[in-house]
Amino acid sequence: MTCDETRELLAAFVDGELDLRSSVAVEAHLGTCAACAAEVAQLTGLRRAIADARLYYPAPAPLRRRVRQATRGSWRPAWLLFAPAAAVLAVVFLLVPRPGASRVEQEVLSEHVRSLMSNHLLDVPSSDMHTVRPWFDGKLDFSPPVKDLQAQGFALTGGRLDYLGDRPVAALVYQRRRHVINVFLWPASHADAIAESEEQRGYHLRHWYRSRFEYWAVSDVNGSELDEFCRLLRE
């Protein structure tokens, strides 16, 4: 094994991530090469310095209690207890699960409201789909289709990286007069279909699958306008 080949493997060697054969080969090389041996000493020295510094932050006891309380049975009391501001309370009520409402639906709704409240509506403010779409490159493991519906009265205002469930999703933001429409989408293997159509606390939600993507649209714009918007988006 040459020095260059070994260098590449030294970190993985120190991290215990090499298979046995490579590990043995690296060890053999270390016996004959002072430079690589010094590199290993550096890496293990750094590791020791970090370990010696004891930098672990365990969960404090009050937090354990908080989490237990927040996750046990009903969410409502715990959330209310810790809600720092009245504004948050509004979201909290939206977050309280309602019978029959799916979790994704709850998430979509709460992310919509959050995006409006937190001054974090847009990561990439642009009405140009050729700016918005490439912005997601490298931030998501898929490339979201972006449609320009300006001529039909739905202005694209930009996009945002969001999280639904435990995965990053694309959020596209459109505007109809003063109403914001959030469209959340991510890849799905589901066949094309139109799923739920819901109204919750003054917000309309639409859910569909198209061309290997799952879509959710949510807005306080009236239901028929949102239907038209979704139809245009699906075309």
Add this chain to the structure above:
Amino acid sequence: MEDRAKFVRFEREILPHLDAAHNLARWLTGNDADAADVVQEASVRALSFFDGFRGGDARAWLLQIVRNTCYTWLRRNRDASTAVLDEAVHGSPGSGAGPERLMVQQAIAALPEEFREALVLREIEGLSYKEIAHVAGVPIGTVMSRLARARKMLRASLSPEAAS
């Protein structure tokens, strides 16, 4: 009843990893108050997605949710988080931090997010490359190059102490 059974399972499988959750959140947010809020929010999220957890690596599964919650949190509170660095530098785990310990802590806190995340998960949490890749949602090769960069930066800021 079903909810109760679910919570019991959640309590048994996921809550033991609360230390790991807090450690990551604390390193990513840089202060105690935000870390606690993030962990609570992430736990509630974790419970609501628990049906989708098919067993396996519960710690990595929870840490992935914590990580995502952290970044959403930080973006949402962008203004507030400008104060974070300062606190990250001055705060420290436990009490009575010695000078060397403080230096290592500050050097890690000063790393850019993605490098700090990889380094903390590897060196402080002890995760494997594969687990880190799962938590951060990147390929293993990316984990390796981030770790290499993180270590290089750390060495530079700690040298010559780390070199001795």
